Amino acid sequence: MKRVIAGVATALAATLALSACGDSDPLAEDKPAGDSGESITVGSANFPESQLLAEIYAQALEAKGVTVERQLDLGSREKYMDGLKDGSIDLIPEYTGVLLQFFNKSAPEVSAEDVYAALPKALPENLTVLEKAEAEDKDAVVVTKETADKWDLKSIEDLVPHCGEVVFGGPPEIQERADGIPGIKETYNCTFKSFSALEPGAITTKALLDNTVQAADIFTTDAAIEANDLVVLEDPKNNFAAQNVVPLISKDKATDTVKETLNAVSAKLDTKTLLDLNARLNAPDKPEYADVAKEWLGEIGI
């Protein structure tokens, strides 16, 4: 029996030692307390650009002495909104148009200014947005060059006669989003043959290139578009509203330091920059989000 106890004790000790290799709270980062004494938790969605923007926000804030905790790769908007509500995260990079529609399904605004202006009223009590960046990243209906040539496609309207043959790919949540599948159906009278739920990123690109899907929802600043010669169909009826990058933050975490820092970042963020940053992320050597963020922040002097 002593042997058994000894053995079990060893196993126990080994297990605890092994687990201790990871933090006791592995989802927290040990950071020295920032000079400003403030702390904030930054989240991100489950696609590379979101994680990059979150890193940019995080590092900019850290440079100003704020203690930052990261909770990245949380999933879809619907999922991380829960995190904002229960306080698991305080700050997340967002896009004005979809953000507005999330809280007000029938929001009519489409231009950058209108959408941004409509936000404060639509957002819940505890949340607010800081200044928007010029950079825009919209959802879009994207096809391969072959398909565009085959059906002579320039805009979504050109696709309408073929919609019935098209398997459409995109993140699962666009099946319910106002400007997603329902929006395309209503705005353009386009009903796809079927829908394929795909994570944003390499897999959506792949499915499109393999012709597993004939059209897909790919974000306009996705490096894969240029890398693979994909065609973004125009959206003349503005189903996809303006999508400026904007920090969504809990009101009680929006201190002056935080506001100033993030607004400074937004001021330097335009669409071209976003495209370049994404291209950098997509490069075959796969740099880390943190490194790309650091590089860019260094370039703009933060």
Next chain:
Amino acid sequence: MDAGQAGGGEVNSTLNWLFDAAHWSGPTGIPARILEHLGYTALTVLVAAVIAIPLGAIIGHTGRGTFLVAGLSNGLRALPELGLLTLLVLLTYVGLLPVVISLVILALPPILAGTYAGIRNVDRAVVDAARGMGMRESAILTRVELPNALPLILGGLRSATLQVIATATIAAYVALGGLGRFVIDGNNAGAGSPNGYPQMAAGAIVIAVLALVVEGVLEIVQRLAVSPGLRNAATRQRAARIWRRPTTDLVSKST
């Protein structure tokens, strides 16, 4: 989401979702997804059986290559399905084939182990008698050992089937159908939406019920298919001893 939301309210909305007639019709309805799910499972188990039963039989009969059985069983149990599935899809394409291949790989060990154990478990005296009668090796295998190994082979097929039913839920992550669709889509919809948790929970319930029903059906099939002389605890005990494992199946949980 706070603890206050747990309990009655969510159970209600889950049941509402589950019994909403709209969710039981059409190509994205529950019956359609069940059929897809069973389809993936049946295809996988069939392919895995075609590979693993002959393999297990030969290894069991000749006694060569036993390391393969133990090694595969252990090794593949440790392989993360999610990783195998997504890597295969990335390397090939988004479709049924890579998914079925990775599911088959998972299904091989239980069938292999069951067949091997079944063959080894056959009474040596019976095998010797057959040899003494002048039967060829291959005939011994197919006419003596395999029929006697049936209970354990069926046991292996059962384990494999249940395992695949559970793992096939991940297929939804790579754009396939099946019951995992409700779990993944519901997961993406977030707790606030009526198609969020209720859909997930409903999906989970359907999966669990399906698994239990299939388990029950296979239990009955197994009993009916096995000749009375073998339907006893002694056989199972002997087989269990071969692996030095307890009689209750230690089916590893892979998903």
Next chain:
Amino acid sequence: MNVDWPWPWLPRNVDKIAEATGEHLFLALLPVLVGLLVSIPLGWAASRWPVVRLILVPLAGVLYTIPSLALITLVPLLIGTKIIDPLNVQVPLAIYTIALLVRSVTDALLAVPGEVTAAATAVGFRPTKRFLSVELPLAVPVIVAGVRVAAVSAMSLTAVGALIGIGGLGGLITEGFRRNNAVEMVVAIALILVIALLIDALLLVVGKLITPWTRARQGAAK
């Protein structure tokens, strides 16, 4: 579309990999330990009272059948955790471990020959001491077998948590998948596999070490 194989990614990201590994071990192994500790008294109760057995064994079977993705997502509902909480993965793993081990413990305790327990009582062992010194040690080989399965399964199941943002090595798998980085995926998969097998081997050795009488018996039988 070409799949990228950036091998330099590996040396460049050793700390990221190490952190993910540590997180993974925390998520996977702690529940197995807890599950083991809970299973022993539960298994004892089930071996002692048929009524308990009648409830626990089928219950264990049902719980084990529920796919991990479903259980992982339901935990916040059931115990009010936040969306991103390691408990969301650890609780299901503990449940699966208990579901697996209760049956092992029960059967193992039931398999202890009646003569042995009678002899122990005759010699003067009180029930508790008898359980701890005789029955439990005899049950150890079976329990160790169960823990091995539970631990190895837990290592690969933990990866599923990545689908809702609970990291560990599964997070590297999904990140690699998203960014077309096959090296990241392969490294994560290989690590899970190798570590799981190492744990399996370790437990096997520990199991043999603490039950020298099984080796003696085998030796004598030859």
